[in-house]
Amino acid sequence: xxxxxxxxxxxxxxxxxxxxxxxxxxxxxxxxxxxxxxxxxxxxxxxxxxxxxxxxxxxxxxxxxxxxxxxxxxxxxxxxxxxxxxxxxxxxxxxxxxxxxxxxxxxxxxxxxxxxxxxxxxxxxxxxxxxxxxxxx
Amino acid sequence: xxxxxxxxxxxxxxxxxxxxxxxxxxxxxxxxxxxxxxxxxxxxxxxxxxxxxxxxxxxxxxxxxxxxxxxxxxxxxxxxxxxxxxxxxxxxxxxxxxxxxxxxxxxxxxxxxxxxxxxxxxxxxxxxxxxxxxxxxxxxxxxxxxxxxxxxxxxxxxxxxxxxxxxxxxxxxxxxxxxxxxxxxxxxxxxxxxxxxxxxxxxxxxxxxxxxxxxxxxxxxx
Numbered sequence: 318x319x320x321x322x323x324x325x326x327x328x329x330x331x332x333x334x335x336x337x338x339x340x341x342x343x344x345x346x347x348x349x350x351x352x353x354x355x356x357x358x359x360x361x362x363x364x365x366x367x368x369x370x371x372x373x374x375x376x377x378x379x380x381x382x383x384x385x386x387x388x389x390x391x392x393x394x395x396x397x398x399x400x401x402x403x404x405x406x407x408x409x410x411x412x413x414x415x416x417x418x419x420x421x422x423x424x425x426x427x428x429x430x431x432x433x434x435x436x437x438x439x440x441x442x443x444x445x446x447x448x449x450x451x452x453x454x
Numbered sequence: 455x456x457x458x459x460x461x462x463x464x465x466x467x468x469x470x471x472x473x474x475x476x477x478x479x480x481x482x483x484x485x486x487x488x489x490x491x492x493x494x495x496x497x498x499x500x501x502x503x504x505x506x507x508x509x510x511x512x513x514x515x516x517x518x519x520x521x522x523x524x525x526x527x528x529x530x531x532x533x534x535x536x537x538x539x540x541x542x543x544x545x546x547x548x549x550x551x552x553x554x555x556x557x558x559x560x561x562x563x564x565x566x567x568x569x570x571x572x573x574x575x576x577x578x579x580x581x582x583x584x585x586x587x588x589x590x591x592x593x594x595x596x597x598x599x600x601x602x603x604x605x606x607x608x609x610x611x612x613x614x615x616x617x618x619x620x621x622x623x624x625x626x627x628x629x630x631x632x633x634x635x636x637x638x639x640x641x642x643x644x645x646x647x648x649x650x651x652x653x654x655x656x657x658x659x660x661x662x663x664x665x666x667x668x669x670x671x672x673x674x675x676x
Contacts, residue, residue: 319545320544320545320548322506322510323507323510323512323545323546323548323549323552324548324549324551324552324555325552326503326506326507326510326549326552327548327549327550327551327552327553327554327555327556328552328553328555328556328559329499329502329503329506329552329556330500330503330549330552330553330556331552331553331554331555331556331557331558331559331560332556332557332559332560332564333491333496333499333500333503333556334553334556334557335556335557335560335561335564336487336490336491336496336560336564336566337490337491337493337495337496337499337500338490338570338597339496340557340597341570341588341596341597341598342597342598342599342602342603343570343572343576343580343587343588343596343597343598343599344570344572345661346572346576346579346580346665347572347573347576348661349658349661349662349664349665349666350573350575350576350579350665352572352573352574352575352576353572353573353576354493355493356493358493358494358497359493359496359497359500360497360635360639360640361497362493362494362496362497362498362500362501363496363497363498363500363501363504363640363644364497364639364640364643364644365497366497366498366500366501367500367501367504367640367641367643367644367645368644368646369501370501370504370505370508370644371644371645374505374508379509381508381509381510381511382509382510382511383511385511387508387509387511388513389508389513389645390513391645391647392632392633392642392647392649392650393649394648394649395649396652398630398631398632398649399631399632399638399649399650399652399653399656400652400653400655400656400659401630401631401656402627402628402629402630402631402632402653402656403627403631403638403652403653403654403655403656403657403659403660404627404656404657404659404660404663405623405626405627405630405631405656405660406623406624406626406627406628406630406631406634406653406656406657406660407627407656407657407658407659407660407661407662407663407664408623408627408660408661408663408664408668409619409620409621409622409623409624409625409626409627409660410624410635410657410660410661410664411660411661411662411663411664411665411669412615412616412619412620412623412664412668412669412672413616413617413620413621413624414598415624416516416517416624416628416634416635416636417516417517417519417520417624417628417634417635417636418516418553418634418635418636420624421516421550421553421554421557422553422554422556422557423557423597423598424554424557425553425554425555425556425557425558425559425560425561426557426558426561426594426597427558427561428594428597428598428603429605430603430604430605430607430608430613430617431603433605433608433617433618433621434617434618434620434621434624435621436621437617437618437619437620437621437622437624437625438520438621438622438624438625438628439520439523439524439625440621440622440625441520441621441622441623441624441625441626441627441629442517442520442521442524442625442626442628442629443524443529443533443536443625444622444626445535445625445626445629445630446521446524446529446533446535446536446629447532447533447535449535452630
């Protein structure tokens, strides 16, 4: 039961990713070519609505369904970590036209080659974990 | 007796009509949902997903599942970074299993009547690179260029670079930056986190470098 609700939200997320076409390689190309407002509209609307959601949660001190405090984790400040890591991520995002959410969703579309991307991203995560002490953070 | 039969007949006619109308409504809803969604509807629904995850005691951040999978697979024995209580992150694994299911449901029951439509500038750019257009890939609803996303292409330069190196960069970069599009661009920016803004600027530095400089090189050498 505890996990069923996460499964349902996941299903909703997969449907949104598909119907918004955010899982399309072409849409990501189009976004980086500044050829359409579509992707900016999706992210922009989500951020503005999300801002209302987080403000609402903070104002009302809303609790989770299990009665705990909702955690809105602040992120530690640093520049190199986010700028360099972000750039590496961006290179991969534009290349495969998919970020992690769409990666999983595309698997549901039966595009088998995306499994290779997922496995490679696991290897990338593993190598990051190993090199972590040597990277600027 | 006659009265009873008549009543039964009207009942069954009523029931048939009820189911007919009900089915029509369901068909109309499915047709409505099958259209590509407007960006505002998509954005609002994403904010709803973010809210539900927070309310259920989780948070929206998908790339962390990659770290969890590494940890579940035993990477913690060799590397401290993967030594954490992965059981506390299982909800996120269930969430992405849901995303796979949602992708399957949407592609099976809510497939768009038309392939993805991209702008003219993008079409011209793709033709220059020799990449097929969305309308050339109707079998996947025009979502991805199938010549790139095919297992047979894996050992060609474009396939290897796109799928293997691309995936590697996503996993490496997401963890270095401490999040991906969902964790930084949506969750982080919604919570007015400056680190997330820096990460998103990084996403675009990398994305633009790839789109304008590297992709033309990759697709012209092969």
